[in-house]
Amino acid sequence: MTTYRNFIDGAWTDSDSGDLFENRNPADRDDLIGLFQKSTRADMRRAIDAAHRAYPAWRLVPAPRRAELLFRAAQLIAERKDLLARDMTREMGKVLAETRGDVQEAIDMTFFIAGEGRRQYGQTVPSELRDKFAMSIRQPVGVCGVITPWNFPMAIPSWKIIPALVCGNTVVLKPAMLTPLSAVNFVKILEEAGLPRGVVNLVTGSGDDVGAELTAAPQVGVVSFTGSTGVGRSVAVDAAPSFKKVHLEMGGKNVIIILDDANLELAVDGCLWGGFGTTGQRCTAASRVVVHEKVYRAFLEQFAARARRLTIGDGLDPSVQVGPLVSQGQLDTVTRYVQIGIAEGARLVAGGHPLSTGTHAKGCFHEPTIFADVAPAMRVAQEEIFGPVVSVIPCASYDEAIQIGNGVQYGLSASIYTQDVNRAFSAMRDLYTGIFYVNAPTIGAEVHLPFGGTKATGNGHREAGTAALDVFSEWKSVYVDFSGRLQRAQIDTADL
Ligand code: NAD
Numbered sequence: 310m311t312t313y314r315n316f317i318d319g320a321w322t323d324s325d326s327g328d329l330f331e332n333r334n335p336a337d338r339d340d341l342i343g344l345f346q347k348s349t350r351a352d353m354r355r356a357i358d359a360a361h362r363a364y365p366a367w368r369l370v371p372a373p374r375r376a377e378l379l380f381r382a383a384q385l386i387a388e389r390k391d392l393l394a395r396d397m398t399r400e401m402g403k404v405l406a407e408t409r410g411d412v413q414e415a416i417d418m419t420f421f422i423a424g425e426g427r428r429q430y431g432q433t434v435p436s437e438l439r440d441k442f443a444m445s446i447r448q449p450v451g452v453c454g455v456i457t458p459w460n461f462p463m464a465i466p467s468w469k470i471i472p473a474l475v476c477g478n479t480v481v482l483k484p485a486m487l488t489p490l491s492a493v494n495f496v497k498i499l500e501e502a503g504l505p506r507g508v509v510n511l512v513t514g515s516g517d518d519v520g521a522e523l524t525a526a527p528q529v530g531v532v533s534f535t536g537s538t539g540v541g542r543s544v545a546v547d548a549a550p551s552f553k554k555v556h557l558e559m560g561g562k563n564v565i566i567i568l569d570d571a572n573l574e575l576a577v578d579g580c581l582w583g584g585f586g587t588t589g590q591r592c593t594a595a596s597r598v599v600v601h602e603k604v605y606r607a608f609l610e611q612f613a614a615r616a617r618r619l620t621i622g623d624g625l626d627p628s629v630q631v632g633p634l635v636s637q638g639q640l641d642t643v644t645r646y647v648q649i650g651i652a653e654g655a656r657l658v659a660g661g662h663p664l665s666t667g668t669h670a671k672g673c674f675h676e677p678t679i680f681a682d683v684a685p686a687m688r689v690a691q692e693e694i695f696g697p698v699v700s701v702i703p704c705a706s707y708d709e710a711i712q713i714g715n716g717v718q719y720g721l722s723a724s725i726y727t728q729d730v731n732r733a734f735s736a737m738r739d740l741y742t743g744i745f746y747v748n749a750p751t752i753g754a755e756v757h758l759p760f761g762g763t764k765a766t767g768n769g770h771r772e773a774g775t776a777a778l779d780v781f782s783e784w785k786s787v788y789v790d791f792s793g794r795l796q797r798a799q800i801d802t803a804d805l
Pocket of ligand 1: 456457458459460461483484485486514515516517519520521524535536537538540541543544558559560561591592693695721761762766
């Protein structure tokens with residue numbers, strides 16, 4: 310059995326604790342993938358110190374040179390795409406086509422952001438005074454703490470680490486305990502690409518210990534966190550006393566709206582992919598579908614019939630469409646929410662049960678599940694379940710659909726199916742989310758546009774796109790006076 314180590318100051322090292330945790334395949338709990346370090350706060354402090362020591366030299370490496378290492382890393386990820394995807398399916402369950410997509414997202418992001426090594430544009434503006442030059446430049450923040458969830462085990466670390474590095478910061482990564490192997494694989498590639506010692510560090514272990522230590526550490530200049538809203542709130546609180554920058558990407562309860570003129574077949578395709586892709590474990594998953602009453606019955610029949618036909622099983626099997634939940638805990642959450650939905654009076658029209666016999670006996674499987682006639686205030690329509698459960702809600706008008714769409718605490722992604730361009734543009738304006746789709750489901754973001762959400766999904770930052778640079782750098786405005794005399798802005802205004 311392989312034991313994996315932390316990566317601190319350029320060396321793969323054991324934790325002080327001497328304790329390890331297991332990483333098991335959720336499609337087959339007998340399959341033990343490896344043992345990982347259950348690290349201590351002291352391990353985390355050593356990693357932060359290493360990143361702190363590496364920062365002064367790394368910050369002075371010209372950004373295009375830093376980017377060359379990142380281009381090399383992107384190339385290495387591309388060469389190993391299939392192996393990396395297989396490891397990921399084995400450790401977290403989603404089907405191979407999707408883990409290949411996850412790795413591809415890391416490749417795309419790394420190539421895209423490496424290009425920023427030669428851009429990172431600032432502004433050059435005319436000064437209001439004679440013989441004076443005015444511009445803004447980006448400067449790095451220092452040590453970046455990166456805390457990531459298990460559902461995109463390589464894509465999400467890449468969204469944070471690569472922009473942090475291109476801006477000249479050093480990094481400490483704390484990945485989710487359910488997906489440490491993909492984090493190790495990613496960091497090994499960065500090491501192989503030639504990053505200097507201490508520039509990237511990896512510490513595995515529990516959020517309450519090593520995650521909280523990273524968040525609170527005074528030497529850390531920015532914490533970038535993706536995970537649940539509850540934990541995000543505690544990250545914000547822990548980070549507040551040291552006034553560090555905090556970037557939070559949190560939960561979602563995303564909506565697909567289907568109007569009476571929608572192409573229903575296309576809408577059903579979108580709801581299946583949006584609701585049950587990644588077994589519903591995407592922050593952008595379409596867990597609510599709001600359908601105009603004129604097409605409600607027809608939509609529901611097709612949607613339920615097709616959901617019942619989805620093949621559930623081990624994601625390594627190419628014929629499987631829906632993999633397991635990531636863990637027994639996640640399966641228990643889904644089972645509990647199905648009971649809550651039934652107790653609230655929602656009508657179960659597909660699925661509703663865990664699968665525990667035959668090929669499903671050793672894994673964390675659950676049927677794709679659809680509730681119909683859901684009222685917008687029900688818990689299954691309000692709370693993030695993070696599993697293959699979709700709530701279908703009837704509506705009588707566009708206005709009502711928008712009201713239901715916006716009527717949750719989250720604001721990540723929304724979509725509308727309609728042939729009416731006026732309605733599509735109105736919805737684009739009226740739904741208060743960070744991401745919006747027309748005639749496509751709520752999932753499918755591309756790396757070169759900003760990604761993030763409003764309300765309880767985010768705290769105003771965005772990752773991906775060039776917006777990512779704003780998280781990992783700070784603006785410095787620079788004035789160069791070459792007049793040889795004292796000039797006073799806003800005061801010496803008479804001199805034309
Ligand atoms: P989680 O909040 O349980 O954990 C996320 C990370 O935080 C893990 O690495 C965990 O160990 C760490 N952590 C836990 N407690 C901590 C603490 N006190 N201090 C510091 N770190 C701590 O989330 P999860 O179950 O891994 O992921 C699922 C959640 O992530 C869902 O809510 C989903 O919506 C969200 N998510 C959001 C996005 C987005 O971009 N908005 C993307 C993917 C997932």
